[in-house]
Structure formats: C-alpha cells, structure tokens
Amino acid sequence: MTSGADLLRVEGLRITFSVLGGEVEAVRGANFRILPGKVTALVGESGSGKSAISQAIMGILPSVAKVGGRVLFNDPAVAGKPVDLLSLEPDGRDIQAIRGARISKIFQEPMTSLSPLHTIGNQISEVLTIHTDADKEERRARTEQLLGYVGFSNPPRAYDMYPFELSGGMRQRAMIAMALICRPALLIADEPTTALDVTVQAQILQLLRELQAKLNMAMLLITHDLGVVANMADEVVVIYHGDIVEAGPVDAIFRNPQHPYLKGLMAAVPHFDMKPGERLKALREVPVKAENLLGNRPVRKTSNSDVLISVRNLSKTFTTRSSGWFGGKGGASQHRAVDNVSFDIRRGECLGLVGESGCGKTTVSKILMRAVTPDSGSITYNDGGGAVDVLNLEGTALKELRAKIQMVFQDPVSSLSPRMTVKNILSEPLEIHGRGTAKSRIETVRSLLQAVGLDQRFINRYPHSFSGGQRQRIGIARALALVPELLICDEPVSALDVSVQAQILNLLKDLQKELGLTSLFISHNLAVVDYMADRIAVMCAGRIVELAPREALMRNPVHPYTKSLLAAVPYPDLDRKLDFDALQASGGSDKRRWGAQFSDDGEEDALFPANLGGEHFVLARKSVDARELRP
Structure with missing residues (x-):
C-alpha cells in the first residue's frame, strides 16, 4: 500500500x-x-x-x-x-x-493532565482559541455541545466545574472532549x-x-x-x-x-474460563522460597468453621466541610462510605472484595487495620488464642494485633520511602516490633527477598532503581516480614502490566499456600478476583450487595449490580465482545435500574441479606421470598 x-x-x-x-x-x-x-x-x-x-x-x-x-x-x-x-x-x-x-492526544491520567486552577470549559475552549477564529460565545456553544456528546448530562454546569469536582470517569470524558473539539483526523x-x-x-x-x-x-x-x-x-x-x-x-x-x-x-491474562488449579503463565516466572519465613511457626490446618476475623454491622460516615473565600462559613455534606457491612474471613481463605471506586472497599480495609475509626459495628479477631475485640484494643495489645494484620498497597511507588534502601524498608517492621537482633534481621531480609523472587544483591538499592513489578514485590515482602495471619491486598496489581500482574498474582497464591496465609483481596477487576478468591463480596455505595463462593457468583450472579460488573469486563476474545448496547449508560450503580426487589423504599421494608443457599447471600427487600431470587 x-x-x-x-x-x-x-x-x-x-x-x-x-x-x-x-x-x-x-x-x-x-x-x-x-x-x-x-x-x-x-x-x-x-x-x-x-x-x-x-x-x-x-x-x-x-x-x-x-x-x-x-x-x-x-x-x-x-x-x-x-x-x-x-x-x-x-x-x-x-x-x-x-x-x-x-492530531490530538488523550493522556493516561486525567487528574494530572488537567489544570486544577481552570474550569473544564476554559481548558477545552482554549484549544479553539489557539486553532480557530471563533468568538467567545461560539467557543462556549461548541464546547457545551461536545460536553453533551461525551456524556455530561448538564453541559452548561459542567463547563463551569473544576477537575476536582468530577469523578475519574467524568475527568476522562472532559479530556476526550478537549482532544476532539477541533475534530481531528487522528x-x-x-x-x-x-x-x-x-x-x-x-x-x-x-x-x-x-x-x-x-x-x-x-x-x-x-x-x-x-x-x-x-x-x-x-x-x-x-x-x-x-x-x-x-x-x-x-x-x-x-x-x-x-x-x-x-x-x-x-x-498471562486472567479470564473467567480458567480451570480449578490452573495457573497464569507469566512471561518470567518468580521462584518462591517461603520456607525460611515461617521460622518455628507451623502452617495452621484450616477448617470451614475456623473464622479468623468477623465483621458485624460496620458503618462509617465522613463529613466534608467547605469554607467561603475569606474564611466565611460554608455548608457541610455527609458521605456514608460504609453502611452496615458484615462478613467473615476464614483462616486460610482468600476473600475477594470488589466494587467501583468510591464504594467503600478501602475504607473497610483501613477500619480493619485500625487506621480509621468506624461510627458503629464490631470486629472480632481470633487466631486461636481467644476472641479479641479489635475496636477496643489500645497500647501494647493494639501493637501486637497490627503485627498480625499487614497490608499491601495499590501504588508501590508512593508506599515505599525513596530515601530508604531495600534493607531499611524490610527491616523497619522487625525493628518497630522488636523482632530479633541486628544480625538476625539482616538474615530475615535476605530470606524475604528470596521469598518474593528478588536477588539478594539488591539489598542496598533504593526503590527508584526497580521496575513497578519489582517494587510491588518489595511491598509484599515488607508485609510478610512479621509473618502475619491476615494479609490485606488493596488493588495490588491494578497499576501493573498483564505479564507483571501474572507474576504478582502467582506469587501471592504460592505464598498463601506455603505460609497458610489468610487474605482479603480488594480489586475492581473481577477476572483477577476470580483467579485469587475463594469467596467474593460485591460492594456498592457502602453496602455489600452480594456474597457468595467464587463459582456461584461468577456463574449465577443475582444482584443487578453484580451482573452489570460482569457484563462490563472486556474479554481478550473476538467471539465474546462487549455488548455496548446492553450496557447501562449510567453504570451498574444506578439504583433506579435495580428493580423493586433490590430497592430500599423505606424502613418498613428495609434491605436485608437473603440466603439463597450454598452460602450465597444477596441484599434484597425483607418482604421478598428468597426462593424468588434463586438463579
């Protein structure tokens, strides 16, 4: 050609x-x-x-x-x-x-690509100022027209909004409008x-x-x-x-x-058709050698009734206060981030927690870590030494609990100090909790590096000299330093390429098996959760709307929100393309589309977890017969 x-x-x-x-x-x-x-x-x-x-x-x-x-x-x-x-x-x-x-370009991160000091409309219409002779009124009219095209329900209002007032999806729509305002060829x-x-x-x-x-x-x-x-x-x-x-x-x-x-x-891409026990094929496998991490602690045998942590009726509301330009009083708004959440995590299992951004997943994890205090509810922890009320622990008892519950964060760049070497990063938890001597701590650091597939020669390097996948392995090693009972993984692979993602997911699976770890795996990627989890809880607007074993949830979802999440996953398969016509324009979290069975119309008929059998629960109106909901 x-x-x-x-x-x-x-x-x-x-x-x-x-x-x-x-x-x-x-x-x-x-x-x-x-x-x-x-x-x-x-x-x-x-x-x-x-x-x-x-x-x-x-x-x-x-x-x-x-x-x-x-x-x-x-x-x-x-x-x-x-x-x-x-x-x-x-x-x-x-x-x-x-x-x-x-030729126009949409960048990857809309928050850093948009100016926080200018309105959405000003930034989009600036392109017309540079490339056309249109006057101010025409520029505004064309900008509002395009904001309507890209899905803003009220373009005149959106024109005068700032980026921080928009969700991630809306900011990306604004970036698309900016790129298309001059109707580019490419x-x-x-x-x-x-x-x-x-x-x-x-x-x-x-x-x-x-x-x-x-x-x-x-x-x-x-x-x-x-x-x-x-x-x-x-x-x-x-x-x-x-x-x-x-x-x-x-x-x-x-x-x-x-x-x-x-x-x-x-x-390397996880998909819903994987057979039980099938592994992702990473481009470069990470050898796992976790035997040195346990020390003298045996791997606990697990049973279905062995609950490690029990959460009941957890709620948390955040209040946002706004002030006027010159210190005057502004209004206050409340956001119910977590709303009456209950679940158990059994010893040795991986519980997946899925939902869109802002649904309350991370807030739940912070409450479990005692980084955020809930308004109401209870958390009971039992590692075999007796039940402990997590929310009332203080001092030494709280410090001991935090050694047993560790976290792997979403962004390995911001969660690792750029001023500390790998040796400092991995030995810090041991120093804080008084584990071992200076010499034994160095040996533990070497064992941690070996456990997550990193060369021991990297011990004196700084985080900036590692790739994203290697940095995430350092984050996992730090979380394992104290040999925790419960590992909370908050979107641990969302920032990684598919091949590196496969490495990390396989690594977490291997460590869970070898160390007998219990984990809470938080993600918005259902295919990843399907690969990792034994049971899955689906969260929307602060509430768990469906909870079921992995196979039951993936094969027979009941709640409309769960169905919408599954329908929106793009498969790497030409014969299973997304049905864009069937996807809800406003997303699955629009409660008006859920139907009468799942809508909360008042206190008389409040939403209640309906037991569908086989440990499958769905949030529905109390008056609805569970038999009507069974798939």
Missing part, C-alpha cells in the same frame, strides 16, 4: 535517549501504518516504547531524545503530498497547526482507561467508538489490555523492548498469533 493511502505511516522510526553513562535506544526501526477511520492498537508492556512513539508523532519528545526515520501524515483536509512530521521544527508554526487540531489515546473501573471503562470505550464513527476519525490506541484491544481495534501492532515483533489485522493477531511474546501476553 502506498503512503498516500494511509492517514499516518511510520517508517524506520528510531528514538534514542541520552542518559548518564550513555544512550538508551527506546525504539528501534519501527514501521507501521494507521488507516483513515480505523483503530490501530499499539500493544506492549511499560517501557516498550509505546508512549515514546506517540510523543514523536505529536512532536513533544523531550530535548534529550534523538529521532530518526520518517512519520508521514496525509491530512485529508489538506491537498498535496504527505508531511514528514519529524522534519518540522518542534516549536514551529507548521507542527503547532497540526498538533491539537489535526486521535492518539494513551492508556485511556487504565485507571478506571470496569463499568466506567466500558462507557469510555463505547463513547470512543461512537465518536470515532460520528467524526470518521482514525485512532491510535496505546494499551497493554488485550481485552480492550479485542473490543476496539481493527489493526494491532505489538512492540517489545523497542522492536515491533508482530503486526496485522486484529482477526489474524488474535486467532493465529505467531511471536512468542504475543503468545506469552495472551497466556
């Missing part, structure tokens, strides 16, 4: 970054095309060169980068030969006329749904598809999520360490992958 038939053609693209001690070749001779009106997915792990390619196309590479090759842009709105974007001055008028108007979407819940992700993907068709726009979709690729792409380009290893139509790529890396990526 000739260059004239392509909207964009990348030929022999090389990108090299100058760093201390030499140069790093980020992209090595990349060749691919983007066809008019089609979606091309650029797939690869973090550090593979995906974002560097998008920056080269936009002309926004940092000054330390050296670029070679050609990027030919054949703008349908301009007659003549294709323009080599790499030949244009980075700050010249020619590239500025193209950037933002004819939209570059750099991981546009990575930070979003599964239902919000489905809405954004549906929105991008609709707008692409309406504007006849081409799209370069940068992602590591093969489920998103299967639902969105026409063509796929796979990149590995700067080299494009496979490219072609989406049908050929998914049905007949050729390169070992692509086959490995597909095998």
